[in-house]
Structures are given as structure tokens and as C-alpha cells.
Amino acid sequence: xxxxxxxxxxxxxxxxxxxxxxxxAHCVNIxxxxxxxxxxxxxxxxxxxNQALVGNADTGIMHGGAITTLMDTASGTAVIxxxxxxxxxxxxxxxxxYLKAAxxxxxxxxxxxxxxxxxxxxFTRGYAFQDNPDDPIAYCVGTFMRLGTxxxxxxxxxxxxxxxxx
Amino acid sequence: xxxxxxxxxxxxxxxxxxxxxxxxxxxTIGVECERFGDDVIFKLPxxxxxxxNPLLPAIHGGVIGGFMELSAALYLMMFQDVxxxxxxxxxxxxxxxxxxxxxxxxxCELTRQGKxxxxxxxxxWQKTRAEPITTARAHFLIPDN
Numbered sequence: 001x002x003x004x005x006x007x008x009x010x011x012x013x014x015x016x017x018x019x020x021x022x023x024x025a026h027c028v029n030i031x032x033x034x035x036x037x038x039x040x041x042x043x044x045x046x047x048x049x050n051q052a053l054v055g056n057a058d059t060g061i062m063h064g065g066a067i068t069t070l071m072d073t074a075s076g077t078a079v080i081x082x083x084x085x086x087x088x089x090x091x092x093x094x095x096x097x098y099l100k101a102a103x104x105x106x107x108x109x110x111x112x113x114x115x116x117x118x119x120x121x122x123f124t125r126g127y128a129f130q131d132n133p134d135d136p137i138a139y140c141v142g143t144f145m146r147l148g149t150x151x152x153x154x155x156x157x158x159x160x161x162x163x164x165x166x
Numbered sequence: 167x168x169x170x171x172x173x174x175x176x177x178x179x180x181x182x183x184x185x186x187x188x189x190x191x192x193x194t195i196g197v198e199c200e201r202f203g204d205d206v207i208f209k210l211p212x213x214x215x216x217x218x219n220p221l222l223p224a225i226h227g228g229v230i231g232g233f234m235e236l237s238a239a240l241y242l243m244m245f246q247d248v249x250x251x252x253x254x255x256x257x258x259x260x261x262x263x264x265x266x267x268x269x270x271x272x273x274c275e276l277t278r279q280g281k282x283x284x285x286x287x288x289x290x291w292q293k294t295r296a297e298p299i300t301t302a303r304a305h306f307l308i309p310d311n
């Protein structure tokens with residue numbers, strides 16, 4: 001699952017991704033942040049362990065819904081970081097396989113990348129993991145609809161892009 | 167009180183808040199549940215903290231997914247005598263329309279219950295049930311009794 005070629009962290013894309021996520025109230029609310037974005041737009045987010053996101057109070061395991069939010073956001077952010085021009089792309093569909101429960105008290109990382117960008121649709125894939133990316137807790141594939149750059153208001157584009165590659 | 171007792175109490179009184187309060191994530195996003203005859207409809211009241219698209223504004227797609235997933239698990243506990251929150255195996259969601267910053271409703275349907283696995287279809291809408299904003303399906307592992 002790990003690329004054999006050492007991935008290169010792109011500081012510009014990483015801070016762009018963080019600015020994008022900071023615009024999303026729910027992501028701020030649950031403490032989602034960007035771990036890194038590589039030069040191909042592959043995006044890793046981190047969801048800190050959060051009692052408020054627990055599904056089963058007896059086990060302390062975070063609910064699958066929180067993992068869905070992590071993976072939807074990681075995939076959507078990978079789309080933003082992979083397109084040549086900034087474009088809002090809503091999720092068309094998302095499928096998540098839950099391989100095993102996340103360990104309580106530990107953060108969950110979500111990695112996503114775009115494996116095909118067509119004129120209308122962007123295809124993403126990714127996985128969620130804790131300490132070892134080769135031992136994922138969930139797999140995810142998604143598709144995102146391209147709306148075209150004209151659907152993204154200038155002020156929003158500016159807020160997300162400003163500061164790129166400074 | 168265990169989950170079975172909570173479910174029995176909730177069915178009797180029609181008030182599901184004690185059952186839902188057992189699940190911290192449900193409280194965080196604000197899930198509610200109301201009974202209509204033999205059916206239940208789950209409700210996610212509009213909440214600024216659930217916004218994921220500031221432009222429309224619209225609810226975060228992940229929150230809608232989480233709400234649907236949670237509704238399906240609650241549904242199994244309420245109607246299939248599942249004694250605790252069942253483990254989810256997989257979840258697939260289609261986004262059909264924007265989920266605006268409004269109240270959202272969910273209804274579940276048991277597609278198939280086997281000995282170990284249940285398949286649940288889930289529908290979410292805002293304005294009218296005839297115009298779903300998302301449809302989803304999920305598989306759950308049924309815990310041993």
C-alpha cells in the first residue's frame with residue numbers, strides 16, 4: 001500500500017489543504033487537521049481521539065460516522081489538491097469498508113488520493129489507519145462531481161489559495 | 167439499565183432520547199428519533215456545527231453519512247432485538263441532492279437479516295420524502311446474544 005518511492009511532502013499544498021479544512025465548520029468542530037499533502041495531491045488528515053465522537057461508551061471506540069467524515073474530507077481535500085485549478089467538487093458517492101475497530105485514545109489518520117481525473121468526475125481511493133499505514137482500519141473509494149471553476153466564488157478561492165507557495 | 171430494557175422503555179413511552187443518549191456521537195451531531203405507528207423516523211435538526219460546505223451552506227457529507235449509519239444501527243437495536251450497537255462492516259452512500267443547512271430526516275428498511283449479517287437500506291430527505299438527498303446501504307454484524 002505504501003508507495004515504494006518516498007513521497008515528497010508539498011508544503012504549499014499542505015497549507016492550502018489546511019486553509020480549506022478550516023473553512024468547514026464541522027471539521028473544525030471535531031478537530032480535524034492536515035498531517036501532510038504529497039506533491040501528487042495525496043492527502044493525509046488526522047482526527048484526534050475525541051470522547052464526543054464515541055459510538056459505544058463501554059468500549060470508547062469512535063463511531064464509524066466519524067471515520068466517514070474523516071474519509072469524505074480526506075478524499076474531497078485530495079481532489080482540491082490534485083486539480084490544476086481550484087474547483088468545488090461535491091461527493092457523488094462514497095463506500096467505506098470497516099476492516100476493524102479503531103483503538104480508543106489514539107488518533108486516526110485518513111489518507112486519500114485521486115486515481116483518475118476525467119472531464120466530469122474525479123475518482124478517489126484511500127484508507128484510514130492508526131500507527132501503521134500497512135495495517136488499515138478502513139478502506140474507502142469515492143467519486144466527486146466536477147462543477148467547473150465558475151461555480152466557485154472568487155472570495156472562497158482566494159481564501160483557500162492565498163498563501164500558496166509562499 | 168441495559169440496551170434491551172432501554173429499548174423496551176422507549177417503545178412503551180415513545181421517547182427514545184434515553185436510548186440515543188447512550189451514544190456520545192449521536193449527541194454530538196444531534197440525532198433525534200420519533201415514532202409514527204410502527205415506524206420510526208430519525209431527525210437531525212439543523213445545526214451550525216454540522217456544516218461542511220460554507221458556500222451553500224450545506225451539511226458535511228460525512229455527517230449525513232454518520233447520521234444514516236447511526237440511524238441504521240439504532241433501527242436494528244429497536245426492531246431486530248439487537249442487544250447492543252451492532253458492528254458496521256461496510257457502508258455505501260450516494261449523494262443525490264445538496265443536503266442544505268436544514269432539518270434532515272432518515273428512514274431505514276431492513277433488506278435482509280441473516281444469522282450473522284443484516285443489510286439495511288437507508289433514505290434521507292429534507293423537503294419531501296419523494297426527493298431523497300442521499301440513499302445508502304450498510305451491512306452490520308449481528309452480535310451474539
